[in-house]
Amino acid sequence: MNENGSGNKALDYVIREMVDTVTNSKDEIFQIGEDSRSxxxxxxxxxxxxxxxxxxxxDDGDHLEQKVRSSKKRLSEVSKQFQQYSEHEIRKVYEQTHSLQMDLSMTREKEKQLRLRRQEIELRLRNLDDTIQRAEALAGKISIVLNYLTEDFKQVTNALESAQEKQEFGLQIIEAQEEERRRLSREIHDGPAQMLANVMLRSDLVERTFNERGIKEALDEMKNVRKLVRSALYEVRRIIYDLRPMAxxxxxxxxxxxxYLATTEEYNDIKISFTSIGKERRLESKYEVALFRLIQEAVQNAVKHAEPSKIHVAIEMKPENAxxxxxxDGKGFDPSIKKEKSFGLMGMRERVDMVHGELKIDSSKGQGTIVMIQIPITS
Known part of the structure; x- marks a missing residue:
């Protein structure tokens, strides 16, 4: 009795933690949408x-151009008939023309800079509008998940047959959450956080460059800052995509x-080819997620550890299995030697077992790696 009561409390605690986490996530997404809208x-x-x-x-530039043309015409007349004018009059016409040309040049440069800023804002507005739309859509999906957790998920307690199963289930959920948090923490620390810190340093450099060397070199430095921002944005989007590709x-x-493969190929400068065999069709969500994650894990393992120049991915859809x-063509490894904390292969095996599939790995040092997976599809 005590064991069952303890197991129920443990699972109830896990469910409450999950509900709180999802609720906080919804609030954060809502805040992202509001900040983006602001x-x-x-x-x-x-x-x-x-x-x-x-x-x-x-308008000012056009007006100045007319003045410059008139002044140049006047200067030409004075130059041709310089004997009729005093040195003071000639200098005055020349200085007036030069001043007007400088004013025109500065006006056109201001116009150019404002046009560039206008283009940047228009691009940023399009991106913000896309972020707002995605945040609203994601918040709606999370609301559905939250309703499921607070209502239907309570039936999980009754479905588990013993306190031991409940305890193991709760521990697995907590462990999976903690591992995911650690992974996200590492990726954000090593990726966007480092890049944004670099952006801050480079932005200070832009200011010093402007003060010391002028606007041209400062603009060149700004281009480098924009590249860093784009890289950080790519990393953030990749992390979000890894959590759950909405597509x-x-x-x-x-x-x-x-x-996904095209993005991975571009980012890592590795040739990745893809072949789809059989009639393309939609599957149950659990199969689509499992197949996508398995391919994603295998490709990431190759990219991170194998140092390949080429990766080929093929999927064959049959009526009863995939x-x-x-x-x-990377450096390969010995599958019989278990490496400590080899979570990639372990996660793949566990995911394949969950859908009652088969996983085979053929690899040897210097000969590349072949991963073969078969997943039964039941309707």
């Missing part, structure tokens, strides 16, 4: 001001795989 409105106001300024500068629900397995092949 920035969108702020940038939109700035865009309107810049458009007005650009229009004014264009999997919307487009299905094969289109999502193509997109076959997967991932082949690389």
């Amino acid at each position: 920035e969108f409105e702020k940038l939109n106001k700035e865009l309107l001001r810049i458009r007005e300024q650009v229009t004014d500068l264009i 999997l629900d919307d487009l299905g397995l094969v289109p999502t795989l193509k997109k 076959n997967i092949l991932i082949k690389d």
